[in-house]
Amino acid sequence: MKTSTLFKHNYEATTHVVINQGGTSSGKTYAIQQVLFCLAVETEKQIITVVGQDIPNLKSGVLRDAQAIHNESEVLKIMVKNYNKTDRIFEFSNGSIIEFKSYANAQDAKSGKRDYLFVNEANGIAWDVYTELALRTKKRIYIDYNPNNGFWVHDKLIGKPGVQLFISDHRHNPFIEEPLRKKIEALKAEDLELWKVYARGLTGKITGLVFNNWRICEAIPQDAKLIAAGLDFGFTNDQTGCLLVYKQNGELWVDELFYETHLTNTDISRKLQEQFISKATEIIADSAEPKSIEELKRMGWFITGAKKGADSIKNSIDILKRYHINVTRESVHLRKELERYKWRTDKDGKTINQPVDTCNHLIDPLRYVALNKLNTKGNSTLKTRLPKPSRPPLANGGVFEELIGGPLSQ
Numbered sequence: 139m140k141t142s143t144l145f146k147h148n149y150e151a152t153t154h155v156v157i158n159q160g161g162t163s164s165g166k167t168y169a170i171q172q173v174l175f176c177l178a179v180e181t182e183k184q185i186i187t188v189v190g191q192d193i194p195n196l197k198s199g200v201l202r203d204a205q206a207i208h209n210e211s212e213v214l215k216i217m218v219k220n221y222n223k224t225d226r227i228f229e230f231s232n233g234s235i236i237e238f239k240s241y242a243n244a245q246d247a248k249s250g251k252r253d254y255l256f257v258n259e260a261n262g263i264a265w266d267v268y269t270e271l272a273l274r275t276k277k278r279i280y281i282d283y284n285p286n287n288g289f290w291v292h293d294k295l296i297g298k299p300g301v302q303l304f305i306s307d308h309r310h311n312p313f314i315e316e317p318l319r320k321k322i323e324a325l326k327a328e329d330l331e332l333w334k335v336y337a338r339g340l341t342g343k344i345t346g347l348v349f350n351n352w353r354i355c356e357a358i359p360q361d362a363k364l365i366a367a368g369l370d371f372g373f374t375n376d377q378t379g380c381l382l383v384y385k386q387n388g389e390l391w392v393d394e395l396f397y398e399t400h401l402t403n404t405d406i407s408r409k410l411q412e413q414f415i416s417k418a419t420e421i422i423a424d425s426a427e428p429k430s431i432e433e434l435k436r437m438g439w440f441i442t443g444a445k446k447g448a449d450s451i452k453n454s455i456d457i458l459k460r461y462h463i464n465v466t467r468e469s470v471h472l473r474k475e476l477e478r479y480k481w482r483t484d485k486d487g488k489t490i491n492q493p494v495d496t497c498n499h500l501i502d503p504l505r506y507v508a509l510n511k512l513n514t515k516g517n518s519t520l521k522t523r524l525p526k527p528s529r530p531p532l533a534n535g536g537v538f539e540e541l542i543g544g545p546l547s548q
Contacts (some may be wrong), residue, residue, distance in 0.1 A: 142311055142343075144310055145169040145173060148170055153278075154279065155281065155302070155388040156301075156302050157295065157296060158280065158283075158306065159283060159285050159305050159405055160282065161308060162284065162322060165311035165314075170280045174188070174256060174280075175211075177211075181235050183232070183233040185235055185253050186236045186237070186252060186256070186298060187236075187237050187252045187275075188204070188237070188239070189238075189256065189258065192240045192467060195240075199259070200238070201238050204238070208221070221404070236513035241267050241270075241352070241417055243266075247270035252274065252275050253275070253276050254279075256282075267368055272346075272351055272516075286440055292341065305340070318375050322336060322337045328495060332344065332480070345480070346481040347479065348480060349463070351461065352464070353462075354464075354467050356548040359384075361386060364419065365507060366510070367380060367415065368383060370498075370499050370503045372422050377499045378401040380410070381501060389462040389463070390458075390460075390463045391464045392463060392472065393466045393468070394466070394472045396413070403437075405435045407434060409432055410412065417439055421439060422503070422507050422509075423443060424503075428443065454505035454509045469500075471500055474497070475498060475501050476501070479501055480494055481493055
């Protein structure tokens with residue numbers, strides 16, 4: 139099993155609570171799960187609980203990593219007796235288990251006790267839920283998150299006895315490719331606050347979000363009318379993003395279809411078929427990729443390019459902001475983009491009317507549909523602002539920062 143220095147620090151930790159604050163692609167979640175597999179193998183009958191904000195988040199992130207760790211290790215293939223896909227539990231031959239769960243509220247979190255707890259993306263977990271889980275954890279608690287803003291970890295845990303903090307970023311991860319490193323570092327030219335959070339893993343305060351008119355929904359209404367699919371092309375470092383946009387009662391309803399790197403046009407066609415998308419469904423794609431559009435068209439898809447032009451980004455955002463936007467709970471990556479997509483700032487820190495060109499591989503196809511298919515006069519029924527998506531209250535607190543392995547050169 140190939141490991142990083144972050145694995146070593148978490149594996150050798152001695153405190154009851156181990157906090158991993160990190161930038162994007164630092165490898166913190168992967169390293170912690172490697173530690174959990176080792177703990178499960180080394181001692182019999184260990185109960186290890188991995189907690190996420192909800193099941194879709196677990197499936198798209200931490201659970202997928204766990205499956206990759208298991209599949210890439212011949213030792214773990216021998217030691218893991220069974221993986222229960224329905225209950226999301228790895229069962230080991232020595233009686234240990236690793237379970238993946240989410241909890242609706244603090245009362246729900248009172249069920250069950252464990253030896254080890256891993257709270258993944260902790261800024262999506264309420265403090266009272268964490269408290270109930272922590273009370274029922276015997277040996278050690280691991281926590282990780284991207285530090286978009288201060289929250290209960292900073293206010294209630296960091297700096298307290300029995301708590302250790304590791305701050306990591308992409309430079310601590312030896313397994314990512316150089317183009318991705320350059321992309322992360324390029325955030326500095328776009329937005330210093332985003333660079334601070336995602337390139338250096340330092341606590342930030344991300345403000346000036348573009349969209350606050352969206353909320354999570356459980357499903358698309360049966361009587362919602364499909365407007366079109368949106369498609370943004372990517373490959374090596376940028377994801378190919380695809381979603382469906384519906385309309386009902388003057389509101390938009392959006393469902394993420396796929397969000398992956400290294401998809402060829404043939405792969406995209408296959409993905410659309412796997413999602414049971416009819417070839418009669420109109421797909422609005424990035425017009426900067428005419429060759430890809432033509433290839434998909436020759437495969438039988440009804441696909442056209444987005445009607446870009448002067449100020450098309452601003453115009454499409456203006457159109458979308460005239461609607462209530464309902465995003466399905468399963469649309470994990472779109473939800474994360476909406477929580478991070480923000481306006482650029484000038485050298486004085488003032489917001490300018492142009493979004494940062496990142497966290498947009500699903501927002502862009504949503505914009506394409508707006509440009510081509512939505513009434514530019516907007517929705518007259520939108521009279522009140524939606525509350526922001528439900529998330530735990532934030533609290534500003536001091537941070538004791540410890541770069542793992544010592545400070546790195548800037």
